[in-house]
Amino acid sequence: MGIRTGTGTGTRRMTVAQAVVEYLSKQYTVDRIGTEDYRERLIPGTFGIFGHGNVAGVGQALKQYQAADPTIMPYYQGRNEQAQAHQAVGYARHTRRRQTFAISTSIGPGSSNLLTGAALATTNRLPVLLLPSDTFATRAADPVLQQLEQPYAYDITVNDAFRPLSKFFDRVTRPEQLFSAFHHGLRVLTDPAETGAVTISLPQDVQAEAFDVPEEFLAEREWRIRRPDADDEDIRRAAEAIRAAKRPLIIAGGGVLYAYANDELAKFVELTGIPVGNTQAGVGVLPWDSRFSLGAIGSTGTTAANAIAAEADLIIGIGTRYEDFTTASRTAFQNPDVKFININVAAIDAYKHGTTLPIVADARKALVKLNQALGGYRVGGDLEQQVAAEKQRWDTTVDEAFDTRHTPLPAQNEIIGATSRAMDAQDVVICAAGSLPGDLHKMWRVRDPFGYHVEYAYSCMGYEIPGGLGVKRAALAEAAVGGAQRDVVVMVGDGSYLMMHTELVTAVAERIKLIVVLIQNHGYASIGSLSEMLGSQRFGTQYRALNEEQHSFDEGDTLPVDLALNAESLGVKVIRIEPGEKVIAELEQAIRDAKAAPERSGPILIHVESDPLLDAPSSESWWDVPVSQVSDLDSTQQAYQTYTDHKSRQRKLLG
Ligand SMILES: Cc1ncc(C[n+]2csc(CCOP(=O)(O)OP(=O)(O)O)c2C)c(N)n1
Ligand SMILES: [Mg+2]
Numbered sequence: 001m002g003i004r005t006g007t008g009t010g011t012r013r014m015t016v017a018q019a020v021v022e023y024l025s026k027q028y029t030v031d032r033i034g035t036e037d038y039r040e041r042l043i044p045g046t047f048g049i050f051g052h053g054n055v056a057g058v059g060q061a062l063k064q065y066q067a068a069d070p071t072i073m074p075y076y077q078g079r080n081e082q083a084q085a086h087q088a089v090g091y092a093r094h095t096r097r098r099q100t101f102a103i104s105t106s107i108g109p110g111s112s113n114l115l116t117g118a119a120l121a122t123t124n125r126l127p128v129l130l131l132p133s134d135t136f137a138t139r140a141a142d143p144v145l146q147q148l149e150q151p152y153a154y155d156i157t158v159n160d161a162f163r164p165l166s167k168f169f170d171r172v173t174r175p176e177q178l179f180s181a182f183h184h185g186l187r188v189l190t191d192p193a194e195t196g197a198v199t200i201s202l203p204q205d206v207q208a209e210a211f212d213v214p215e216e217f218l219a220e221r222e223w224r225i226r227r228p229d230a231d232d233e234d235i236r237r238a239a240e241a242i243r244a245a246k247r248p249l250i251i252a253g254g255g256v257l258y259a260y261a262n263d264e265l266a267k268f269v270e271l272t273g274i275p276v277g278n279t280q281a282g283v284g285v286l287p288w289d290s291r292f293s294l295g296a297i298g299s300t301g302t303t304a305a306n307a308i309a310a311e312a313d314l315i316i317g318i319g320t321r322y323e324d325f326t327t328a329s330r331t332a333f334q335n336p337d338v339k340f341i342n343i344n345v346a347a348i349d350a351y352k353h354g355t356t357l358p359i360v361a362d363a364r365k366a367l368v369k370l371n372q373a374l375g376g377y378r379v380g381g382d383l384e385q386q387v388a389a390e391k392q393r394w395d396t397t398v399d400e401a402f403d404t405r406h407t408p409l410p411a412q413n414e415i416i417g418a419t420s421r422a423m424d425a426q427d428v429v430i431c432a433a434g435s436l437p438g439d440l441h442k443m444w445r446v447r448d449p450f451g452y453h454v455e456y457a458y459s460c461m462g463y464e465i466p467g468g469l470g471v472k473r474a475a476l477a478e479a480a481v482g483g484a485q486r487d488v489v490v491m492v493g494d495g496s497y498l499m500m501h502t503e504l505v506t507a508v509a510e511r512i513k514l515i516v517v518l519i520q521n522h523g524y525a526s527i528g529s530l531s532e533m534l535g536s537q538r539f540g541t542q543y544r545a546l547n548e549e550q551h552s553f554d555e556g557d558t559l560p561v562d563l564a565l566n567a568e569s570l571g572v573k574v575i576r577i578e579p580g581e582k583v584i585a586e587l588e589q590a591i592r593d594a595k596a597a598p599e600r601s602g603p604i605l606i607h608v609e610s611d612p613l614l615d616a617p618s619s620e621s622w623w624d625v626p627v628s629q630v631s632d633l634d635s636t637q638q639a640y641q642t643y644t645d646h647k648s649r650q651r652k653l654l655g
Helices: 016-025 057-068 083-094 116-126 158-165 175-189 204-208 233-242 254-258 262-274 303-311 363-374 381-403 411-420 436-443 464-480 495-499 505-510 526-533 563-569 585-595 634-647
Strands: 011-015 027-033 034-043 044-050 102-105 129-132 168-171 197-203 210-214 219-225 248-252 276-278 292-294 314-319 339-344 358-362 428-431 452-453 488-493 514-520 571-574 604-607
Touching: 011 016, 011 057, 011 488, 016 027, 016 057, 016 197, 016 204, 016 210, 027 254, 034 102, 044 057, 044 083, 057 102, 083 102, 083 116, 083 129, 083 452, 083 505, 102 175, 102 210, 116 129, 116 158, 116 197, 116 314, 129 158, 129 204, 129 411, 158 168, 158 197, 168 175, 175 197, 175 452, 197 204, 197 262, 204 262, 233 314, 233 363, 233 411, 248 262, 248 428, 254 262, 254 363, 254 505, 262 363, 276 303, 292 303, 292 436, 303 381, 303 488, 303 495, 314 488, 339 363, 363 381, 381 436, 411 488, 411 514, 411 585, 428 436, 428 464, 436 452, 464 495, 464 505, 495 514, 495 563, 505 514, 514 585, 563 604, 604 634
Parallel strands: 027 219, 044 102, 102 129, 129 197, 168 197, 248 276, 248 314, 276 292, 314 339, 339 358, 428 452, 428 488, 488 514, 514 604, 571 604
Antiparallel strands: 011 210, 027 034
């Protein structure tokens, strides 16, 4: 069967869902990086879990196009709607926001299961196209199964919950609305300053409705990624401020990577000697051993970056949102005269910290201009020496943390060291929540701009496996056109694993070689340690059998849970590392063995146990988590004292 072509009248009779699928198959992004042009499909595939709402409309359309030509709009499965959004986000991050997936859901729970995925994408400024189905526009069969009925507002459906979580929202209640909904939806999806979740709600009857679609709507179309240049006067004023600075510091975020500005940044720091601290999304802007890289900054930072930040008189934020972890909840910068220059494509970020020196521009273009405007400026030798000394001190701390050998259960630090040693430079490590993200931020020795993806804007437990699968899909596509061959290694805690591991089945179905290092520590090491610091004595943070008398989960036996067996039961190849003297050596070898397995041989999970009480080296920093002001517990009263001491160092909120 072929797809019907034009009738000669300039229109084609098709359903709304068919028009959506064909339209999306014709959309391309074009991105000029320096002198190179990238042209790729914006939506290389569509995920769907079918139920009433999309089984006939979008489902029929996908089937019809698959039958005609499977490359028009490849269909992908997932086991959970939220996880599908995570896959799309992982893909979008690795393709530097040039590509993402569309996700079709059934109505009601199918749609509302996507909400966390929408919030994660929007918070991370990463594009996803969400197409949740909706109840009848005609109200013919109201209330349908899974319909939310609100007596005060008949037009509300669960899909309205996407509005605050999306960067663009529309509902297509008439076929004619399709054109503006998708045109403006894709405008936002491909806009570096605006992107996030784009949600277009599709009522189930409208999806199946036929209308005359103009050929023009179905023609190939290119969306050029805008790379706006910096204003000359903004650059002149910024250069003046930099020349006047004695202790400038760059904070580099994810925006540097999305703008492919890392080479320009390297040139900039080489010329000026200004050191760089990086955010979670900015790991990879410089290789870890660059002499200008102080590594991670803030609450999960290195002592090197935090020592330099404390005295900095000028912060040059590039592509950063200044999340509270980055600023150590606004205690990182203690110089009373500190000023901020913020280079960001999004005005909301460029204006943060009350700055009078915003540069609303593409990071790469702004750096090219700043490099020219600075002509010969270089920081003093004393700052360069201090940077070298602080860096040396931190590197020794990490060497020690990697090289201790606790038995029978290792510290997580040692597991990170082993994983990092076993991986190649171009491989990608993935994480999102628990104690791992902070530990990785501090200690991971990144060697490639694509080598590290820790989702730490939303830090969503359960992102790790689906997000990693999305990254691996993108890495496979990259390799298929002659790019780097990358193994993707997901590091995940038992809590996150239990929350969402079912995309392992998707990896099994598609024989995708995703490598997972699962760290079993019987609960929440991260929140346990935080709880203890705040005087709450690790309450509710361990997985233990219920003590019925005390109604407590804190003291009982660990649970007879076997997560290795759980993964095995899903069809995953599993390597168990038994506790003992050789844990670290065996883990390192297991990762090397997993890497040696052929592509397309399916997912591999390595199960290792760890001691949750052995923490990573301190950042000598702080994070604002409010402590109870009054309490019957001594531990809480003491924690409140410490809290007020730190609180007094917090800078007032200026924008
Ligand atoms: C969806 C979600 N719920 C709750 C949290 C709060 N939270 C952050 S880390 C964490 C525990 C993670 O446990 P695990 O994956 O075992 O990692 P560990 O702390 O043991 O390293 C929790 C509950 C979160 N980040 N995401
Ligand atoms: Mg855990």
